[in-house]
Amino acid sequence: MLNFIFPIILITFSNVFYNICAKSIPEKTNAFASLSVTYTIAAIFTFLLVCLNNNLSKGIFSQFKNINWASFIFGFLIIGSEYGYIQAYRSGWTVSTCSLVTNICLAILLIFVGILLYKEHISINQILGILLCIVGLFFISKK
Template sequence: MPIILIVIANVFYNICTKSTPESVNPFLSLMVTYLVAALLTFFLMLANGLNEGIVDAFKRLNWTSFALGIAVVALEFGYITAYRLGWNISIGSVVANILLAIILIPIGLLCYKEILTTNQLIGIFLCLAGLVFINR
């Protein structure tokens, strides 16, 4: 179920990003996006219930929440810029996600002790071959 949610959200994400008017300042667009996201997550947090006070909950946060905020803004700005530079919605996301997956392989192996199977190695090779054909 989470993968289906990710896919559906990514479809809408790419359509919205590609449809952002070029005349709009991308950072203003992102600010409105994150204000809506902040309100939504606030209400979802309240609906989900807190087992502790909000101050105590904030104290338990670490650097990852702040770093994720920076990463998400960079990600969104990258997509807006790619689409404004002419990347097709059908190709830009594929290229970005294949490159992302390939970059995450050594991180998974070294930092999280993940293991690659023969089938996964073949899949990685096919993804690399796909990048070559997509960018011809």
Template sequence: MWNYIWPILLVIGSNTVYNICAKSTPAEANAFVSLSVTYLVGAFLSIVMFLFTSSGKAYFPELRKLNWASVVLGASVVALEFGYIAIYRAGWKVSVGSLAANIGLAVILIIVGVIFYKELITFKQICGIMLCLGGLLLLNT
């Protein structure tokens, strides 16, 4: 059970810190300078974590195992983080901005799951989508 729970707790905790940091990025600082520092720290920590978890594997041969997804993931993460900084600079409250974005994301991912991964959509999920969309309307009015 713990193997099922700890990743979601990590995502929730990390996302909480992430949104606090995005909201706390100084408005007078260039967002892309901030992101470059973010990714330098992220690259350093990723390499250190690779060294701790690699069981003697070499870094560069591991690069050959990657595909297009790593490059596109990098671009999408930069866009995501810039988007969050822009959300908060536009005046969204930290309690609402992330919630609105994540509700929208959840609805889109249900559609993506159905179209691209042949996941089944249930009546309960349709009701959940409607509740999420209703919640978005209530949050933004």
């Protein structure tokens, strides 16, 4: 059960502080300079985790042999996501609505991605959820 719940807890708390950090980057700071520091820290920390988390008897570089195209594209997409959040906060979005709106949009789009790419099935509850999300977006975005 913990293996099922722990990732959700980790994602949730990481995203809370992620959004606090994104909103706290000073407007005068070049967003890409800030992201450079962010990725340097992330690269060092993840490399240390590779060393601590795997059997290195075959060498450190053997841990990277199964990486495919997705890891490279993922890097570009993370930059887009993080830069997008920084710019959203700088343009006036609030912490209480920015993440909510983007995650609702994401959830709606991923239902269709699941159907089209992964042959997942959509239920009546999901259809109702989509409709409620769209209504919620209307009310959240209305000023």
